[in-house]
Amino acid sequence: MILGLLQHISIQNLIWLICLLPLVSSCINWLLSASSSKLPSKAANSLASFVGISGPLLAFFSALIVFWVLTGIENSEAFAITGPLYQWIGFGGWSIDIGLRVDQLSLVMALVVTGVGTLIHIYSIGYMRGDDGYPRYFAELNLFLFFMLLLILADNLILMFVGWEGVGLCSYLLIGFWFSDIEKAKAGKKAFVVNRIGDFAFIIGIFLIWKMLAGQPIVGGSPLNFETLERNAAFLLPIATPVCIALFIGACGKSAQIPLYVWLPDAMAGPTPVSALIHAATMVTAGVYMIARLNFLYVLSPLALNIVAYTGAATALFAATIGLTQRDIKKVLAYSTISQLGYMFLAEGVGAFGAGIFHLVTHAFFKAALFLGAGSVIHALHGEQDLFNMGGLKKYLPGTFAVFFVAALAISGIWPLAGFYSKDEILWQVYERGYTGLWVIGFITAGMTAFYMFRATSLAFFGNLRIGEDKKHHIHESSISMLVPLVLLGVLSISGGWIKNSIGTFLEPRFASVTLEEVTHHENMEHILAVISVLWAAHWAFVAWIVYVQKPSWPEAMANKFRKIHSLLMNKYFVDEIYDAIVIKPLAWISETALWKGFDIPIIDNVGVNGSGRVVGFFGKLAAVLQTGLTPHYLFFMVIGISIVVGWLVF
């Protein structure tokens, strides 16, 4: 029987497996969750964790095998498509198929998602132990992984959109995982609604593509297939700018860029591993991935690329400034994520798609490590998230400290850790392509990144313990199931950048080249800039350590001195309040007063629904009254009826 199964092992089937294994796990866990009241909770939870881990782990192995096989073939690209499993939608000569596509780009993404995803799943066993919704948690996390892989591996825009919406759904479910807390449920709703705005633009983009391609002599199969789209991109030239901008707004929603970033800080309401997986390492990079996937469209529109670059740079700086003042450890990391995503868009905007994806990969490693480290701290302190109530945890949580410290170095861009290579690559590409202004913004942001990361590190792990005596003896290092993924991610945060050259050449065939104005290679300049930026980051990291460990009175003094700026940053530029005033309040007013009370109740309900019901009921009674039960009356109707028709014929 096993031999019989072996016959079915093909690259195509393995690709399907990558996608489907998490779905299978999810289904089993949903069943467990639905029947958890009838099962002994211990057994159910053990089974849930076993199933929940196996799916992602096996998917990771499948992805590895696919990677080895495809890269092992001489003289050929790492490329495979499953072909259509079946036709999903067909209309007017168009067809949209269910099919997957593996190429350099999606393979890198799939490895990161399944790899980091597996580690975070393992971490979750310890973190979520004892939670009432344990099987449900794993069901939702597995489901997320399925949709994420669908998004990555889809071979056409529509299927990608299915994954895109699916991850949004899972994000909503997991942010509001503890839905009995109304604030957390609201955070989930906010994330969902803000994402819908982006999704709407995404759909518009797809429609525009469809509208443009309909009726054109297209070469190849289904027009929304990436392959066909790439070959026929020239047809889209006239509307490349609106299409790219619409799709970019979609990316802004999912990847938390200005102006749609507001949901991500609130999304921290979910369990910390969820924040690590969905709101740092994978889902929020979907927008970055989508633009890289459609790079052949973006290179058609320099204007759209510039918008991407400037939005990315602005977001990077803007989020970093907010990050400087936040007190909640997860909020600091959330703004840091927004800022780092800005870097990725900046890279893509200047045409360095490979650099953007490379930063995506390293960021997945060190940001996951940071979040899991933060989770470990929060777990140890029983839910305490305020940095000013921590301090001196180095002694109590040595393992967590080591990983968090390393990851903070990595995100700050200190050589030779992962973040150095990718951030340096981005800054260099920006500089080399002549965007000096954007380079300055990126450079300043890098300094801020180092500062707020070491502010957080110092406040949490150095100095005096500011936690109550009663809680002190509870502090404990996390269990082995949480530490192992943490350490592995720490190792990846160190070494993840060393693949810089190989990943660059590996991804190269996927990206359309953006012609440089001066094709001269300033190797010396690159090294000088790298040294400067390392020193710059190290300097700010050191300053942060001085300020928050050696001179704890300084921050307060500074805050008092620059009261207005401090309160502006502390309150995140009042963006939420502004949105509330100019969007939400008017909308709520229109919906409630005008549409609901002014139109729906009096017009639709009263006149429309009840009114037509009353009219029909009245005529019904009338018709029934005619039915007197007396034969003469019946015959009379007959005579009248025939007479009417005869009259009609005669006149």
Place this chain on the structure above:
Amino acid sequence: MPNLASMSFFIPELILSAVALILFIFALVSDKAGKKGEYASVIAIAGLLASAVFVLKNFNIGSPPLFWGLLVLDKPAAFFKEIFIITALIVIIFSQRSNELRAGANDSAEYYSLLVGSVLGMNLLASANNLLMIYLALEFVSLMSFILVGFARGSSRSSEAALKYVLYGAVASGVFLYGASLYYGLTGTLDIKSFLTISPSPHLTISLAGLFILAGFLYKIAAVPMHAWCPDAYEGAPTPITAFLSVAPKAAGFAVLMRVFSAAGDGFNWPLIIAVISAATMTFGNLAAIPQTNVKRLLAYSSIAHAGYLLMGVASGTPRGAEAVYFYFAAYLVMNLGAFLVVQIIANTSPPLMGGDIGEGGRESLAAYKGLGRRGASGAILGITMTIFLLSLTGIPPFVGFIGKFYIFAAVMDAKLYWLAFIGIANSVVSLYYYMRIVKTIFFDEPADAVQPAFSSRRLAAILGVLSFATIFIGLYWQWLSNIVAAVIA
């Protein structure tokens, strides 16, 4: 074709005639008290099955005119004959386990004889190609129906219904005969193809003749303005007979109506008249159904409305419209018989409440359905199957009624009768209200009593299963049925 040569194509009708006579004689000579009805029904079933086989055998023989052209044996006629026979077979099974009919058990052999005779009459009507033949067949069917409606002799309600039906039927026959005599006076013949010989364009006198002939058919299918007998007769008749009348004679009426008016061609401007009548019929049926509290009477109005929907297909005047009508009859047979079967089972097993059968709280009243879905397993099954039939009658997917309505509306849109399609759709919405009121009563009202309805008979349960399965199954896989219907048109 001369008379003797025609005989070999007339076997199905010969069988039915023989069976009807045998059953009469059996009723006289047999002394098996109590078991008589059972044996009679078996004979009737055997006869109908044999007849069905021979109808099928003659399906593909072209369209030979029999008996010097009085009858014609074409595919639509064969299709309708199968519809009559299937309906009769199902209704015989209903009748075997009907409490209303058991009250007069001694007569049940005659009952089956009348039922078979009625099928014979309808078979003739479906093939009739001559106004004289049409009149005879029409009267034949009517006479059988009168007796069957009044068959529950102990019930004054049943007798009253029969009498009304007779009076109304007599007048309707008169109108038809008047039309036929005008026609004969104008054309000198009773062949239905002679509409066209009178004048190239519609002409008032021939139109009047056509109109009066049409009135006779409208009476048979219970369309406005010839509908008034229908609610009373349906309500008073024993439930199996109501089920039978709501499908088979209606189908016969449509068969002859479509035959005559497709022959009439442009000689009489009928499509518009039928379109208006169709709109009036469905609107009246649906509106009048709304305030009803007796489920049987409600279904009677619903069947008037369905005659309206079916007339839409006729009004389109195209082969596609005819195809839609044929398909709808197959669908209507399944779902409508199913709904009446549930009514019968409830009435059989409900305790005799105050008000007897009809009044508030009677066995056929809506009150007897209160909380049915929550009264035990069989209550739940009855509730769910009733819901399936009612949803299908409304025309909601994935049930067969939806497919039927879809074809009808498609044909009407095809014929560019957009106003009629609009009225049809508005009517479907209205009909949802009273159908769903029953469903609401079944599932959401508090049970009036704790009595659990029981399936007194396995055979009713089995036929209920078959009908509800068919309602769903054909709703999902209708292609084979539409292939059959397409073959009928071809």
